[in-house]
Each structure stands twice: as C-alpha cells, then as structure tokens.
Amino acid sequence: MDSNKEHWLYTISPNQKIIDLNLKEIWRYKDLLLLFVKRNVITVYKQTILGPLWYFIQPLFTSVIFTLIFNNMANIPTGKGVPAFLFNLAGITAWNYFRECLTGTSDTFKQNQGIFGKVYFPRVIVPISIVITNLVKYGIQLLVFIGFYIYYVFFTDVAFNVTPQKDIIFLPILVVLMGVLGLGMGMVITSMTTKYRDLKFLITFGVQLLMYGSAVMYPLSYFKEKLPNISWIVEYNPMTTIIEAFRFITLGVGDYSINKIIYASLVSLVVFLFGLIIFNKTEKSFIDTI
Amino acid sequence: MKKDIILKVENLSKQYRLGLVGTGSIGHDLNRWWSKVRGKEDPYLKIGESNDRSTKGDSDYVWALKDINFEVNRGEVLGIIGKNGAGKSTLLKILSRVTAPTTGEIKTKGRIASLLEVGTGFHPEMTGRENIFLNGAILGMTKKEIQSKLNEIVEFSGCERYIDTPVKRYSSGMTVRLAFAVAAHLDPDILVIDEVLAVGDAEFQKKAIGKMQDISNADGRTVLFVSHNMAAVKSLCSRAIVLQHGETVFEGETNKAVDFYLKSDVANESAHYINKLYSEQSDILEVSVRDKNNSVSGIFGFDNQISLNVKIRTNKKHLSVGVLGFRVIDQLERAIFTSEIQLKDFIKFEGEYSFNIELPFKTLVPNDYKVHVAFHIPNQEIIRNLENIVGFNIEETGSGFHKYSGKDYGCVVLDNKWSLKK
Numbered sequence: 001m002d003s004n005k006e007h008w009l010y011t012i013s014p015n016q017k018i019i020d021l022n023l024k025e026i027w028r029y030k031d032l033l034l035l036f037v038k039r040n041v042i043t044v045y046k047q048t049i050l051g052p053l054w055y056f057i058q059p060l061f062t063s064v065i066f067t068l069i070f071n072n073m074a075n076i077p078t079g080k081g082v083p084a085f086l087f088n089l090a091g092i093t094a095w096n097y098f099r100e101c102l103t104g105t106s107d108t109f110k111q112n113q114g115i116f117g118k119v120y121f122p123r124v125i126v127p128i129s130i131v132i133t134n135l136v137k138y139g140i141q142l143l144v145f146i147g148f149y150i151y152y153v154f155f156t157d158v159a160f161n162v163t164p165q166k167d168i169i170f171l172p173i174l175v176v177l178m179g180v181l182g183l184g185m186g187m188v189i190t191s192m193t194t195k196y197r198d199l200k201f202l203i204t205f206g207v208q209l210l211m212y213g214s215a216v217m218y219p220l221s222y223f224k225e226k227l228p229n230i231s232w233i234v235e236y237n238p239m240t241t242i243i244e245a246f247r248f249i250t251l252g253v254g255d256y257s258i259n260k261i262i263y264a265s266l267v268s269l270v271v272f273l274f275g276l277i278i279f280n281k282t283e284k285s286f287i288d289t290i
Numbered sequence: 291m292k293k294d295i296i297l298k299v300e301n302l303s304k305q306y307r308l309g310l311v312g313t314g315s316i317g318h319d320l321n322r323w324w325s326k327v328r329g330k331e332d333p334y335l336k337i338g339e340s341n342d343r344s345t346k347g348d349s350d351y352v353w354a355l356k357d358i359n360f361e362v363n364r365g366e367v368l369g370i371i372g373k374n375g376a377g378k379s380t381l382l383k384i385l386s387r388v389t390a391p392t393t394g395e396i397k398t399k400g401r402i403a404s405l406l407e408v409g410t411g412f413h414p415e416m417t418g419r420e421n422i423f424l425n426g427a428i429l430g431m432t433k434k435e436i437q438s439k440l441n442e443i444v445e446f447s448g449c450e451r452y453i454d455t456p457v458k459r460y461s462s463g464m465t466v467r468l469a470f471a472v473a474a475h476l477d478p479d480i481l482v483i484d485e486v487l488a489v490g491d492a493e494f495q496k497k498a499i500g501k502m503q504d505i506s507n508a509d510g511r512t513v514l515f516v517s518h519n520m521a522a523v524k525s526l527c528s529r530a531i532v533l534q535h536g537e538t539v540f541e542g543e544t545n546k547a548v549d550f551y552l553k554s555d556v557a558n559e560s561a562h563y564i565n566k567l568y569s570e571q572s573d574i575l576e577v578s579v580r581d582k583n584n585s586v587s588g589i590f591g592f593d594n595q596i597s598l599n600v601k602i603r604t605n606k607k608h609l610s611v612g613v614l615g616f617r618v619i620d621q622l623e624r625a626i627f628t629s630e631i632q633l634k635d636f637i638k639f640e641g642e643y644s645f646n647i648e649l650p651f652k653t654l655v656p657n658d659y660k661v662h663v664a665f666h667i668p669n670q671e672i673i674r675n676l677e678n679i680v681g682f683n684i685e686e687t688g689s690g691f692h693k694y695s696g697k698d699y700g701c702v703v704l705d706n707k708w709s710l711k712k
Contacts, residue, residue, distance in 0.1 A: 012387055013395035032427035039424055043415045118410045119428055120387035284390035287383075288306065 081161025101182025400479020
C-alpha cells in the first residue's frame, strides 16, 4: 500500500454515517450563500408596483382584524394601558419571521428540484439563504412596528403603561431563535415531503394552528386563567416563549424569564440539529424519490 | 512510471425501483429499517436484475449500474460510451453527487465539476453579470475565482453589450452562450463533459468544440467524456469504457472500444423483426438489418456496408402483380428514399423467398434510421405494410462532416464531381 494512495479528498458512498453535519462543506460554499441571498432580495420586487410596501400591508391588516375580533368582540384583555392594536402588532411582527422561515424552507427540495438534479452543492445552503433573506423583510416589518410604537407612546395617551425594558438588547437573540426554529422545522418537513407528499397539505393549515397555539393574539396569562387544563400546550410551545418575551421587552407585558428563554433555545437547537441531520440524509438521494 | 490515480470507482452499483413509488413503499421502508436495526443486510439489495429495457422483468427493482470498477489517472481523458439507457447518465449523476450510489464508492483526489447541464440556476430577472457570479458559484467557484475570470468569460460568450441587461431579454442563443462560457471556465481537477456540443450557432459551436479540446489537452487536466459522437471520442480520448445494461462490457484503448461498441449487440434488438402471425397467406415473414458478415446488427460506422434482408411468402395471385418495397426514414421523419421491385422479375413459383438489399455505401449521414417495408399491389391491395419495422443507427466514425455533428447538413453524403473551370 502506497501511503500516497490513502489521501483521498473525498469519497462518494451510500449513506452510512447517521450524523453528518457537513459543516466544512457548507463553509466552503459561503460565497454561494451570499449570492443566493442577493438573488432572493433582488428578484422579489422586480416588476411590482408597490414593492416592499407589501411587507407593511400584511401585518397592519391582520392586526386590525385581530383587534376587531379578539379584543373588541371577544374582549380578550391585553393589559391595562396597552393598546390592543399595538399588542397584536407586536405578536404578529414577532410571529411573521418564524412563519416566513418555516414556510419558505419547507418547500426547498421541491422548489429547487431542477437545480438540485443537475449540480452538487450542500443543499442546506438554500434554506439558510431563505432564512437570511427573510431578515430583510423582517427588518422592514420591525420598522412598521417601531413607527406605530412611537405614535402610540408619544402622540396618544392610551399607551401609558407601555415601556421598553432594558432586556431589549436581547431582541437579536429572539430573532436568531425564531430563525433557527423555523429553519429546523422547515428542513424536517421538506425532507419528509420528498417521499410523502401529504405533508404539504399539513403545512398550510398546520402553520395556522400553530399560530393559535403560540399566544400571538392573546396573553399567555389569560389563556392559563381561562383554560388551565390545557394551558401546558401553549406554555411549552417555544414560540409562545419567544412571542411573550418579545412583547415583554417592547411593551412591558408578558411572561418572561431567563429559564424560559434557555428552554426555548434548547428546543430550537435540538429541532435544528435534527432537521440538519435528516436534511443532509435526504439530499443524497432525494432526486430518485421526489 | 508510477501511475497517479486521481479517481477510483469501486464496485459501484445503483438500484432503482420501477413503477410507482407511493404508499406501497412504506412497507419496504419499514422492512429495510428493521433489518438495519438488527444489523442485517438490506433485503432488497439481493433482488433486482440487470437493466434491459425491452424485456419484462420479474422484479420491481433494477440495477441501473452494477459493479462498475475503473480508475482514472491524472491527466487522462477517458471516454464513456454506451447506448441510451446503458447507465451513462446514472454514472454521471453519481459522479457529480446529485444522487448517491446504492453500494460501492468513488474515491477522488480532486474536485469534480460537470458540464452536464449548462445554465443551471440562471435567473431571468438578473443581469448577465449577476448570473455569471451566481452560476459560477453554483458550479463550485468562489467569488474571487469568478472575479478573476470575469473578462474572459464575458469575452468568450460574445455578450459584452448585454452584460448588464436582465437575462430574460436575451435571445435563447445568447443565454446558452453565456451559460457555456461560465461552465467552460470552470477550473476543477476532474471535469465531466456530457454532450453539450449541440448548443448555439455554427460559429459558437466551433468555438465550443475548440474550447473542449483545449480543456482536454491542457496538461494535468483529467476529463471524463461522455458522448454518442464516436469521432469526437476517438479524437479526444486515449482510453474508453463501454457500458451496456449498467455493466462495463469493455475497457481499454479508444479505437478498440469504439469497434467493440459498434459490433456489440446492444442495439440489435430493433434490427430484427419476425412476423409471429402464423398463416398460409402471402405475407412479410422477417425483416432484418445486416452487416457485411451477414449477421444482424443495429449499429454501423459511417463506412460500413449495410444491407436489408426481407423474407416473404407469396401465393400465385400475388406473385404475378405483387410489388415489394422499402423506404428509409430518418429521425426527423423525412423519407430519404424508396426502392421497390416487381416480384415476377425475380421469382416464378409461389413459396417463401429471402431478398437481400444492399443499401448505398457511404451515403447515409450518421443518424438514426427506421425502415418501412411494404408488400402490395399498387393502388389495389395492401398485403402487408410494416411501418418503422426495423431501425438502425449510423455512428459518426469520421465521415468528413463530423465537425458539423449535431447540425442538419442534409440526409445523404454524395460524391459530387467538383472541377475547376479554366
């Protein structure tokens, strides 16, 4: 045996390793990641009239509807001195990033079937690029929220209890958590959809259901008070933790503790790793089954 | 001299499941998983048969590739030839890591890039320049590498004027040029080239072929070349392997490989027709395409002798007025020529007869052909009309027109008399 012969750069073989994160390979393709992000940003609003204005419209209208239905009609309390509209806008703004990441990545394999069938690159680059691209959109929606926030706090007297907390510096952590969780769940779903198409029906209404279980349009405390028997479903949902924390650091209302954030981080990390493993396993031969 | 092996393929196999992959596969999945848990072998790897398209198999599993072994030395140009369905594309897919093999492995010392498909990932809304970067990165180049080759790529594509225009405004030819330009400037250790020669107009094609030759001849570059164009394989490759039904049937020096490929009975299945209807009536009994040794063959070189053999049975009535004829049709459904005879000129008694027809020598251009054979009484009765009954293929083995391969330069090569007028 010539020692020289043992130095193979890489080996193409059937799936054997159960855990294969492939991080080195992903790093090698970082340029591609940036170019994908650039492509996504550039191409979304080509030839639309309103352009990024569409980002404003969706959260505003949803908040208005939520306020009418859940607060004016169903009388869900949002806390004294916290306007219902601002409360809903906060919930939706936080929720939107997670939702976009989840739905955007959950279709990766099918959407990119053409390109995946022709050349190799670590497939995970595509969902990661979606999560990063969504940050741009999220930034714009956050600006809308900040605009209304300033309006309510400085130009009206209904928001006398709204005060940003010093923990607001943790906002980026919340955003990263949502991205990681959405990406992880999206990767699991897209991997399974390659073989079992049923899951794509699940995703459309599953996301809707998840929103109702994530304390977007009601405070967790109110849910616990009204439905104490099943409140654990909402309470242990990591998205509830993230949304409650978002409302706490911006509006000053909500259930917020370091322990809960650590819990949400752990869940997100586990989901992400699980997603990455199953995704990397699927990418090797999904083209035969899709 | 010590061999420097850059790529090593060991016992490579790929199994596919035929038919619908649907709910029924969950059972198999569970079974597989159960054997894996118990540390046993995948039960479905034992079954499966070789991938012969035309015969009906007993099993739902087929081997698209079975126990492929070969080695490629650094700087070598290896040709891979085989009929459609022989497993070439599957092999390329595994090499370019689009899909994983079922068993076996490929070890490599260099990065592999493929020119399988040009223009992958082009986005119509983005400009030519943006697409060069995106496409280059998809093919595995870093931003820096692309930057350093940008001018070269733009110049090669001949699209300078449009480089900052969205690609959706390009003509299809320009898109292909740009895409090819990016792909041709990849700089991997091992390059896999599938037939991409048939892109663009004549001028660009010449440029593309030239570039391919440059790539292949450049020192230290290892190339795997997959093609149907035997002339190109002969001129570019030093060694070749022949695939048939997913197995390597020949490996060795290019000329021998090409000969082997042409002689092999891979394509003969469509070169022989036997009428299985049993009757005592006048009929066409057998049609076959034969080579100069009178054995059935479906693949010929441009300069090979091709003949048809037609066996008929005729009764007394048809003997006196019957006409036997055939027509050669090319891939584009163009009738190339028709030829017929009066039976009474050849035979006097009813019975079974076999006719041999030599096709014009060195005349049909390399292409796929089909043959119609008819036995009839003109404008009165069709005794038997067999459309597309046999087929044969003429491979490009150096007709003098091979440089226009992929282009339509006519159906036949004629030996014109050219003379210089004084």
